[in-house]
Amino acid sequence: MKTYLLGGAAALALSLAACGQKAETSEEDAVIAGAEVSEEESEGLPEIIVTDAELEGNPFRQEWDTPYGVPPFAEIQDAHYLPATRKAVLELRADIDAIVSNPDAPTFENTIVALDGAGASLDKVIRVFSNITSTDTNDTLRELEAEIWPMLTREQTAISFNPELFERVKAVYEQRDRLGLDEQDARLLELTHRDFVRNGADLAPGVKTQVAKINEEMSGLTTEFGRNLLLSTKDFKIEITDEAELVGLSEDFKGALKVKGEDKWVLTVDRSVYETFMTQSENRDLRAKMFDGYRLRASEGEYDNGPLAIKIAQLRAKKAELMGYKSHAHYQLETRMAKTPEAAEEFLLRVWEPGLKRAKQERADMQEMVGGEFQIAGHDWWYYSEKVRQAKYAFDDNALKPYFELGAVRQGVFDVTSKLFNISFEPVEVEAWNPIVKSWTVTDNETGEYLGLFMADMYARDSKRGGAWMSSYRGASDVDGDNVRPIVTNNLNLIQPVEGEPTLMRFDEVETLFHEFGHGMHGMLTQIRYKTFSGVNGPRDYTEFPAQILEHWAGAPEVLSTFATHYETGEPIPLELIDKMNAAATFNQGFKTTEYIAAALLDLRWHMLTSEEAAQITNAREFEKKVLEEYGLIPEIEPRYRTQYFSHVFAGGYSAGYYAYLWSEILDADGFTAFRESGDIFDPELAAQLKKWVYEAGGLREADELYRNFRGSDPTIEPLLQIRGFGEEKPSEG
Known part of the structure; x- marks a missing residue:
């Protein structure tokens, strides 16, 4: 997946970044693009030619008169992506050229706001392409990735290194104290200028050439790395024809592994299958095969990622x-x-x-x-x-599963966020990319305002990458009165049960669902008007915080008692079982x-x-x-x-940043401690501060300031150590 950092395509940083993470999340490394100009004017960019015939009937070239603005998935074919991308890149070049060639002096509106809004048609195509290649990919789409991502990287580099464009940005930036900008305007200007500088706008011409070549080569390598991993993961399968080899596995898990109509069970190294099998199986030899199958993925043969990792580094x-x-x-x-x-x-x-x-x-x-x-x-x-x-x-962790049926768990997270943020969810029937996807509208209860559409894709399949993540098909913005609300998605890789059976979850999967929903609400509740820093935008070691803090409500006894009910009897989870779970938490x-x-x-x-x-x-x-x-x-x-x-x-956006989950845990542990210390985990005053300064605020201010505004102080590490069971041991008395 790619992250777009400048201009209108900045919105992709909010949703294409596979946020969250309980497993394999990926994102990063492209940025935006430019305008329809000649090859000479575009400073060496390859000429792009796309004909009207190629675009005829292309859904991406039409207005989407669909409920809530969802893409018309049934009409979109693999063949539509490349010509639509090419045309959108030409239009983005034209957007950038219009900014650069504007005869008027640079202003905040004609340069900075124009750049934030550039590339709307590219945003439209790439959001769908990036999401579909993560959830329902195929050989054709994998080939398209190898062409489309390097194309966009070239365009991004050209934008970052466009001297006339940077001069206009710099001219506005140097006047910033005299422009009378409000806080959001000032932040947009600051981030736009900073991104240009960090992308190399001030580099010498010869150095820019070297960086441009590196950017393009890395784009191809990271795409290949992700493709190798997906293919090697899907390649590994163990077929079992003797049920005795599956000793120890629960009946529902065996049922999910069984090939329909055959006396055969198939083991894969998709994370949900792998963890469940390794926990339950009494077959030590088979555990060893699965262990090696998982840890040796993409480590040899045609899918060997070792040389690619070295080259990328x-x-x-x-x-x-x-x-x-x-x-x-x-x-x-x-x-x-x-x-x-x-x-x-x-x-x-x-x-x-x-x-x-x-x-x-x-x-x-x-x-x-x-x-x-x-x-x-x-x-x-x-x-x-x-x-x-x-x-x-x-x-026994398996004793919990009957109390965690997917529908009930989902209603639990709806209830938690409704109570915290005064919002409501209404199920709706809309077209989706896969029949298993379910959708809800989200509304602000106080104002009645429509906040966005939430779509959930919960099950693993061969065409879907591993892990759990949040993304979006449309970002949020509100410029010149055009209030665009987001289309947010959550993706998990639960094992799909036998037809007619319930989807029962392990508690760590429950936490994952709450986690990704936290990312979803970060994207959904945003009140930032500019695409560049609305929604989930922010530094990696902060953006996990809104997801991770929501996990604490998943395990709170007063919350569990409301949604953890036995899928057959409807009885709430016994307090004794909750106590045992909490006692074993560390x-x-x-x-x-x-x-x-x-x-x-x-x-x-x-x-x-x-x-x-x-x-x-x-x-x-x-x-x-x-x-x-x-x-x-x-x-x-x-x-x-x-x-x-x-x-x-x-293959993603966490390079030098995987530590972010633990760093964010300082914030979520400290932040939830504030709720516990208040005596009410739904304390209205704290919840209002959390909503205003975290979920609504996007990248409005630096992360440490946003946290202090919510909490009233800087975080301390002690709550994290206590929650993990590593608190300071007190000396014994004697």
Whole structure:
């Protein structure tokens, strides 16, 4: 997926960025484009030719007179994307040329606002293309990605390096204190100027040429990385014809794996299947095969991502050097809350040390259970940690599933957000990209204002990438009285049950649903009028906060009692079961913390390389192994993402930023603590501040200021450590 950073296509940064993350989220690395001019005037951009015949009947060239403005999915064919993109790029070039050639002196309206609104037709095409290639891709669409994303990268680079355009932006920026701008106007000007500078507008001509080549090459490589991962993940299957091999699996899980009409079960390494299987299966040999199938994805043969990761890291390091930074990580973190990779690493290690200590104890507990029969290995951790939890807490995670039926869970998150933000949800029938998608309108109860359309795509399929994410088919804006409300989507990869059976969820999947819904509400409730910083826009180490804080309500006993009801009897979840769940909440936190931080540290180390250091890397696995050994990762734990399938950072927007989930956890733990300390987790005053300064505010101010406006103070790390069970141990009295 690609993020667009300038002009009208900036809206894509709000929705195409696959937000959130409980699994494989991806996004990043293109930006915007220019206008219909000659090849000479466009400074070397390739000529684009598209005929009327190619565009005849193309849905992207028509006004969409559809309910809520949803795309006419049934009319859109794969063949429509490329000509529509080409035409839209020409129109975007024309938009930019109109700004540059305007004979009037540069003003906020004719330069900055015009740039924010540029590229409406490209926005329209690319939002659909990017979403569909994530949810319902095929060979044709994968080939189109390899052509379309580099095309847009070339256009972005031309815009970033357009000297006449930058001169106009700079001229307005230099007058900023005399223009009488309101806060949103001033923020748009500030961010537009900053983006130009950070994209290289001030570089020397020769350096710009080098950066342009790097941008284009990286676009192709990141696309190829994501394609390799998808294909290698879908390629791995284990067919089982002897049901005895599935010993330990629950009947509903076996039913979901069974091939209809055959005595055959198919195992894949889609995350939901993998985690459930590794937790339930008593078949140690089969667990080992699944473990290797998951961790060795895209690591050999035609789908080997190791060489691509090295090349991407080298190009990023070289580009950072050309732009005057020590490393890609230093460039990336300059505008984020952490500010420097050293600060991010120091923070991670503060949590890593108690997490690793706990993980070693968890390993010892499992080994004690196994005895001398065999040495605990990586493929044993999921299964035996669950056995230890059952022994310690008399708590079986599977006992929760009957109380977490998808429809009830979804109603639970609707009820929570309705109570917090005074909004309501109404189911509607609208055309969608897949028959399983469900839709709701969202309305402000106080004003009656329509806030947007929410669409949910919950199930895994071969055409859909892994993980969970939020995106949108239309962003929000309100310029010159044209109030455009968003079309927001949430995507999960739940296992689709046998026809007629309910969709029962693990509690971690419940948390994922709340998490992605938090991103969805961040995009939905925005009251920012400019596309550039409305919705989910903001630094990576802040934008997870609105998603992660909502997870706390998912596990709150007073909330669970309202939506966690038995799918057959309708009985609410027993308080005893909630107590057991909460008592076991910090169980296995050593493993969870260690595998996550290992991946975050690996990401930082790849991107803290100088250009000279990166050039010395020849084997991705050897580099990875060396880094993880230096931090002391124990061999029984794999990092959550190994290099070859770390799509967040090598095919997406989290490069040097995967630490963001834990950094944001400082904010969400501290923020929810405020609700708990108030005595009411729906405290109206706090909820109003949360809505105003977080969910509605987009990128209106710097992230730390937005948080302080909500909380009234800076966050502290202690609540995070307490929630993970790593709080300071008090000395015993005696």
